[in-house]
Amino acid sequence: MTQSFEKVRALTGMKDILPHESAVWEELEAIVREWLAMYGYRNMRTPVLEHTRLFARGIGEVTDIVEKEMYSFRDSLNDDHLTMRPEFTAGMVRATIEHNLLYERPQRVYCMGPVFRHERPQRGRYRQFHQIDVEALGFAGPDIDAELIVMLARLWKRLGLTDIRLELNSLGQADERAAHRDALIAHLEKNIDVLDEEARRRMHTNPLRVLDTKNPAMQQMANEAPRLFDFLGEASRAHFEGVCARLRDAGIEYTLNPRLVRGLDYYNLTVFEWVTDRLGAQGTVCGGGRYDGLLELLGGKPAPAVGFAIGMERLLDLWQQAGQSAERPECDVYVVHQGEAEQRRAALLAESLRDAGYRVLVHAGSSSFKSQFKRADASGAAVALIIGPDELAAGNAAVKWLRQQEGDTRPQQETLPFDAIAQTLKTRM
Template sequence: MTQSFKKVHAITGMKDVLPDSSAQWQQLEHTVRQWLASYGYRNMRTPILEHTRLFTRGIGEVTDIVEKEMYSFTDALNNEHLTMRPEFTAGIVRAAIENNILYDRPQRVYSLGPVFRHEKPQRGRYRQFHQIDVEALGFAGPDVDAELILMLARLWKILGLKDIRLELNSLGQAAERAAHRDALIAYLEQHRDVLDEEALRRMYTNPLRVLDTKNPAMQEMANNAPRLFDFLGEESLAHFDGVRRRLDDAGIQYTLNPRLVRGLDYYNLTVFEWVTDQLGAQGTVCGGGRYDGLIELLGGKSAPAVGFAIGVERLLDLCSQSGPSVAAAECQVYMIHQSDEAQRAAVGLAEQLRDAGLAVIVHAGSSGFKSQFKRADASGAAVAVILGGDELAAGTASIKWLRADALEGQAQQEAIPQDRLVTELKQRV
């Protein structure tokens, strides 16, 4: 007796994207690629797997990502410690160093794809999720910081998203952060009684992240803590002022948030987030900033850089709230036939239509006209092409328009000689 097989389910926090939903993904990805190309950004693709030390070095050993969220394992074949990428930036910087792409000129690049973090799954937060990652490598000035923010404002406009607001801060330079760190640790030591377990753990390793707490009991303490902004020197302030002036020139509204630090150790100077109240607790749609020290930290020649990442699932969630989504059609032309001979003729005509650039489905198998028309309508096709006994005898194909917008100005159904079918449909579909 055959033992029954236990049904396999997807891994918790890793979601299937089915064809109807995938159409929305493809539409968004197409829009994003056009938007990025309009600013001169080119696609770059890096491996999903990287050496674990790339992320512990680049992201920071005491960050939540490295401490708790990475999918890491030891490769049994060569005993290497590997990690599925939890973010794109470190891998892109590694690739830029390894392939020497920064020695000729600065680079504007982007990546699209999955990243992996072992988090508690909830709305807008998955264990496999997807990011649009954009990096400007080799650019030092505040003009490029502002350019990235202006780019994002344009994307929200293209997508019709209105309830996203910009928060802005500067983290200064390493020496300024060190001075602030000392002052912040001293302050936290004076307020041990209100610190939760997580804050006590981070107090000496990553005190800046203590201020990013969501614990209501710690909010007053965090609000009154020494502000990093007060420790910034003239150069850091001048850079930040340069960013703000360009945003003001463009009419971009923003809020200064001195507690905005981001979750990665590599940031310096400008940091920003675009946030919304439309996604519940997971309100950050996009985050980024400048990371001038990371390229040298990972073994390259010192070079400035700035970038951001957008969560695709969160962005799609926002887009779905701004208006109903329309499922993409499976094809433009659906071929309906009766008899084996008609089906073979339909296959030949379909290939000619595809040569002309049209998307065509030939009904599979044999079934009645009624069920074939029902399937043609469900496909979203603009027109059905019908081949029956009468059409084969006359050397014609009947076409029936299935959509009101396609029908405008045309007879709903008409017969066309088969040798004119390609030309007619190419012009009219």
């Protein structure tokens, strides 16, 4: 009797990216790598697993990520507390410190890959999701803050995204935030009857996050709260104006949002988000800002830093809404054949076409011409090459154009010598 097993499915919030979907991922990744190279950013690859204390110290003990969302466990072999990275910045800063990357010069670096948060899956957000994380380490001026934002505007333009807007704020420095914090806590205590349970819990540990509430009953209270911007000193205001002036130079529109605080503890001075109304409640496509204290907090020498992260699933969603198709052809050329000798010659022809740079599929096994052509059409190939007994004897292949370009008056099918096919494809594809 054959034993049956329960079908194993992917974990909730962990999404498979199947072959017909991954081609558009690869195309987006290639665009992103080319875009980052234009600005001198180089790839860094950090481990998925880090010590839990890295994120508790770097992100903040009382943030939602550390309190609720991290995938953490105790390593049974050496009793270490480990966490699957919930974001890239802390790990990238750890690597920068560990390998003394700032010893000789500032660094422009990026990571791209999966991160993990245990939260309720929703549109554009999963428990395993993907980020593009870009960091400029060792740069202190407002010019780099602005350059990052200008970079992003270029990416949106390259992808044809128009319904994304920029929101901007400054969090000042630690002493300015401390003075604002005291005033904010006093305001929250005065309005405690309005606060929901989550706001009361955060009131003394992370009061800035209370202002980021989505609770309609708390909106008036949040709007009337003391503004951090009013507590900024001369240097912080000058830095922020330096950013704004460069954005105006570049013709980039922005909205000042005094309630924009970001969700992580390590930010100071400039913070920004690019947001859209096209993704439902999860409207933030990209967020970032300056975090000058993080290197010292994680054990390194004090150094300035600024960066941003983009959610790839959300970016792909927007790209496809803008008209980018998720479908990509499997190959350029599909070779059909009839007979063993013909199949062997088809394999050699395919290799010569690959030498010329074409993506080629040779039909596997033996099937009727009808079924092979059906498979060729489904592959998305631009052309099918046909090798039957007559073609093999003459040293030719029949070339059938499956998707002729508009206005192309040349024949849909022609017969060509094997050694002339690559050049013909070059002139017509």
